[in-house]
Amino acid sequence: MTANNAxxxxxxxxxxxxxxxxxxxxxxxxxxxxxxxxxxxxGPSGLTAxxxxxxxxxxxxxxxxxxxxxxxxxxILDADSFIVHxxxxxxxxxxxNFAVSGAERFTEAQGWTMRETGEPYLPAARVALxxxxxxxxxxxxxxxxxxxxxxxIEGTRGxxxxxxxxxxxxxxxx
Amino acid sequence: MTANNAxxxxxxxxxxxxxxxxxxxxxxxxxxxxxxxxxxxxGPSGLTAxxxxxxxxxxxxxxxxxxxxxxxxxxILDADSFIVHxxxxxxxxxxxNFAVSGAERFTEAQGWTMRETGEPYLPAARVALxxxxxxxxxxxxxxxxxxxxxxxIEGTRGxxxxxxxxxxxxxxxx
Numbered sequence: 001m002t003a004n005n006a007x008x009x010x011x012x013x014x015x016x017x018x019x020x021x022x023x024x025x026x027x028x029x030x031x032x033x034x035x036x037x038x039x040x041x042x043g044p045s046g047l048t049a050x051x052x053x054x055x056x057x058x059x060x061x062x063x064x065x066x067x068x069x070x071x072x073x074x075x076i077l078d079a080d081s082f083i084v085h086x087x088x089x090x091x092x093x094x095x096x097n098f099a100v101s102g103a104e105r106f107t108e109a110q111g112w113t114m115r116e117t118g119e120p121y122l123p124a125a126r127v128a129l130x131x132x133x134x135x136x137x138x139x140x141x142x143x144x145x146x147x148x149x150x151x152x153i154e155g156t157r158g159x160x161x162x163x164x165x166x167x168x169x170x171x172x173x174x
Numbered sequence: 175m176t177a178n179n180a181x182x183x184x185x186x187x188x189x190x191x192x193x194x195x196x197x198x199x200x201x202x203x204x205x206x207x208x209x210x211x212x213x214x215x216x217g218p219s220g221l222t223a224x225x226x227x228x229x230x231x232x233x234x235x236x237x238x239x240x241x242x243x244x245x246x247x248x249x250i251l252d253a254d255s256f257i258v259h260x261x262x263x264x265x266x267x268x269x270x271n272f273a274v275s276g277a278e279r280f281t282e283a284q285g286w287t288m289r290e291t292g293e294p295y296l297p298a299a300r301v302a303l304x305x306x307x308x309x310x311x312x313x314x315x316x317x318x319x320x321x322x323x324x325x326x327i328e329g330t331r332g333x334x335x336x337x338x339x340x341x342x343x344x345x346x347x348x
Contacts, residue, residue, distance in 0.1 A: 019231035021326030025301040026228040029206040029260045030336045030345050053225035054200040055239045056314035057193035063318055065229045086203045127199040135311050140230035152195030162204045162336055170346045171204055
């Protein structure tokens, strides 16, 4: 353990305060909403994500993060392919169902069907991106997923919706 | 770090159509806005990003993606630390300046100062996250950056703003 001028300064150890501050910071950062679905041998799974963004066009790729603790995240990570539905306001309530446990999911009445490639699919969603994982990076109890987009399936455009301050809001597009 | 099942099916080669479809899909996906700044030996640099999201609380971490082609992205990737400013509506015009080349940047009149740690800093931004890169993943001509948040610096909350359909919009928070 000799002094070494080449060694960069160690980053400050993050305190709980930084984590709490980060949570508060993103509470007021608006985000679009997605419902991500997959089928594994345990059946259909889904989760709501507000972290989806596009990464590249060639290869066509997106990214999002999930919390490893939930079964739905495990299913997405295990699946050969999954569908990322980018949603508008008419599906905000549905997104809410996928953000809590015990709510009704994947019913025909909600408009769910099955894609011929096996994933739960919501044809009425604005757009559905069928994806395959390219890279995963584990960060604490979360996993960043970078996925190749295999197929872009157009649905029906509605009114844009954002998640902000723990609720869904419309966007002033006038 | 690549997810890899035993015998994954070869992904279909992405056609230009998938890339174009992806671009169109995210055009109508609303996103919060950030201005990311750093100082390198070439001076201060900055870029506007609509892909910033939080990843984890412990370690406190965020992610975003940049296009490698631009000098500003290179500066962020090269810097020892950088600041991610999560902005509100009053800084939308400033964000626009950082999204095009040739516009005025980092003037005192715009409210820029220098953090004691060396990064260009906008105290009036809603919140500033001083960060250090943890991981980068190259995807085509883009780079996904996963960064540890070292410090959360509170600013002033304004009216939320989202980027959607190539313009800035306010959020209906009534």
